[in-house]
Amino acid sequence: MRQITQNYVDGAFQPVSDGEEAPLFNPATEEQIGTVRLSNVNDVNAAVAAAKRAFTRISGTPPAERAEMLRRLSVAVSVNGDRMAETMREEYGAPSSFVDFSARRAGSVFLDMAATLESFAWQRRIGSAEVEMRPIGVAAAITPWNSNYGFICGKLATAIAAGTSIVIKPSEMSALQTQVLTEALHKAGLPAGVLNIVNGSGAVAGAALTAHPDIAKISFTGSTVTGRAILQSAAETMKRVTLELGGKGAQIILDDADLEAAVAQVLASGFINSGQACIAGTRVLVPARLMPEVRDRLVAGLADWPVGPASDPASRIGPMVSRKQWERVQSYIRLGTQEGATIIAGGEVRPAGLDRGWFVRPTLFADVDNATRIAREEIFGPVLCVISYDNDEDAVRIANDADYGLQNFVLGGDPERTWRVAARLESGRVTINGAAHEPLAPFGGCKQSGIGREFGVFGLETFLEPQVVLT
Numbered sequence: 001m002r003q004i005t006q007n008y009v010d011g012a013f014q015p016v017s018d019g020e021e022a023p024l025f026n027p028a029t030e031e032q033i034g035t036v037r038l039s040n041v042n043d044v045n046a047a048v049a050a051a052k053r054a055f056t057r058i059s060g061t062p063p064a065e066r067a068e069m070l071r072r073l074s075v076a077v078s079v080n081g082d083r084m085a086e087t088m089r090e091e092y093g094a095p096s097s098f099v100d101f102s103a104r105r106a107g108s109v110f111l112d113m114a115a116t117l118e119s120f121a122w123q124r125r126i127g128s129a130e131v132e133m134r135p136i137g138v139a140a141a142i143t144p145w146n147s148n149y150g151f152i153c154g155k156l157a158t159a160i161a162a163g164t165s166i167v168i169k170p171s172e173m174s175a176l177q178t179q180v181l182t183e184a185l186h187k188a189g190l191p192a193g194v195l196n197i198v199n200g201s202g203a204v205a206g207a208a209l210t211a212h213p214d215i216a217k218i219s220f221t222g223s224t225v226t227g228r229a230i231l232q233s234a235a236e237t238m239k240r241v242t243l244e245l246g247g248k249g250a251q252i253i254l255d256d257a258d259l260e261a262a263v264a265q266v267l268a269s270g271f272i273n274s275g276q277a278c279i280a281g282t283r284v285l286v287p288a289r290l291m292p293e294v295r296d297r298l299v300a301g302l303a304d305w306p307v308g309p310a311s312d313p314a315s316r317i318g319p320m321v322s323r324k325q326w327e328r329v330q331s332y333i334r335l336g337t338q339e340g341a342t343i344i345a346g347g348e349v350r351p352a353g354l355d356r357g358w359f360v361r362p363t364l365f366a367d368v369d370n371a372t373r374i375a376r377e378e379i380f381g382p383v384l385c386v387i388s389y390d391n392d393e394d395a396v397r398i399a400n401d402a403d404y405g406l407q408n409f410v411l412g413g414d415p416e417r418t419w420r421v422a423a424r425l426e427s428g429r430v431t432i433n434g435a436a437h438e439p440l441a442p443f444g445g446c447k448q449s450g451i452g453r454e455f456g457v458f459g460l461e462t463f464l465e466p467q468v469v470l471t
């Protein structure tokens with residue numbers, strides 16, 4: 001049993017004041033593997049005070065010096081990739097392919113941001129105005145459990161690039177991963193107070209951080225419900241916010257798609273990160289006349305998506321992160337049947353042979369009405385809703401009939417037609433035929449998927465404030 005009892009404040013590991021402890025679990029075995037001590041308001045205040053002192057120094061550094069810091073951070077994280085991956089496998093349980101990708105990419109986000117920084121226009125002339133992009137003030141980041149390293153590193157990289165200090169409160173369910181990552185980040189030798197990490201609950205530490213008057217900017221990734229609470233709290237002192245929230249992406253299979261490739265892609269985009277992904281395409285839109293064939297192909301395709309622990313290299317779907325998440329997914333599977341959808345694969349109860357661990361059977365619902373809750377609410381597990389449409393117009397209408405707008409997908413044979421459909425979708429991102437991720441492109445959502453964008457130039461600008469001098 002490991003015990004996490006320290007925060008990282010002012011360049012050093014410091015004990016959390018005596019407080020409540022939360023258990024940490026291995027989701028593949030349900031065994032408790034550790035505890036984390038939860039910070040109180042005083043711990044948060046100490047971290048913000050350290051960040052405030054450091055802001056004066058970091059905000060005055062030249063961009064080249066900060067690019068150097070980013071390169072050091074990248075090395076410090078990358079050399080710890082194996083240890084990070086091992087801890088993520090144990091505490092989060094995602095399949096090895098996702099864990100390896102996540103642990104490796106964590107170091108590269110610093111290099112992506114260094115590249116953005118080097119060509120960034122800090123001064124701009126607009127008519128008679130001299131515009132200077134200035135660091136916004138002390139930032140706070142609050143992150144979820146479904147890609148702990150990636151979210152912490154992405155937000156830290158942007159803060160450093162912008163010249164702001166930051167206090168990060170990661171998910172209390174990822175404390176072992178946070179500890180390993182923090183030990184790596186410490187080795188980069190940032191000026192004291194530029195990076196501060198506090199362990200704690202959302203209700204206490206998260207709320208204290210987002211209400212703190214010395215925080216100028218909040219970068220949050222998590223659920224829409226929490227995002228709404230943070231937005232309200234931020235309004236009090238007009239904090240700037242970036243909110244990366246939930247999703248319920250549509251995957252539109254056009255009637256000229258190569259069905260074999262499209263179905264394989266649909267399953268990959270639907271089951272990414274065991275379905276615990278905001279970008280997962282969980283509504284599969286299928287032309288009515290192709291429905292029987294696509295249904296059969298989807299069911300057959302599940303053979304390529306074995307469920308199991310991260311220790312089994314064949315696993316492509318791991319356990320849900322917690323009992324609570326497992327119960328939530330089970331309740332949606334029950335709900336789907338009550339709402340009149342047809343289970344064509346999967347269903348309630350654990351997969352055969354996995355009677356321990358928070359494993360879920362990958363589940364496909366057919367005959368889904370887009371107005372029902374399983375089609376509208378984020379389930380955050382390997383559960384896909386297959387929905388029939390009549391023509392391209394109808395597909396666009398159904399895809400856009402959603403409260404979320406993070407990422408949609410179009411699969412088809414005619415490039416012009418896929419573009420035409422993509423251009424009409426209301427989401428921050430549209431992926432055509434499984435195109436690869438572009439790390440410097442803006443990432444974020446429309447509607448209730450959030451506010452603002454992360455990564456590259458667009459992400460950097462959300463940590464800056466333009467100041468105009470008229471001459």
Ligand code: NAD
Pocket residue numbers: 142143144145146169170171172200201202203205206207210221222223224225226227229230243244245246247277278378380406449450
């Ligand atoms: P969550 O909203 O419960 O928690 C996220 C973080 O917010 C945690 O650190 C938590 O402690 C903290 N928090 C909770 N209540 C708070 C409060 N009142 N004030 C301040 N902080 C508070 O989300 P989760 O269950 O950890 O993560 C899953 C959710 O995150 C899903 O809805 C998913 O879609 C979303 N998500 C979005 C993205 C994206 O980029 N859009 C990426 C990953 C996950």
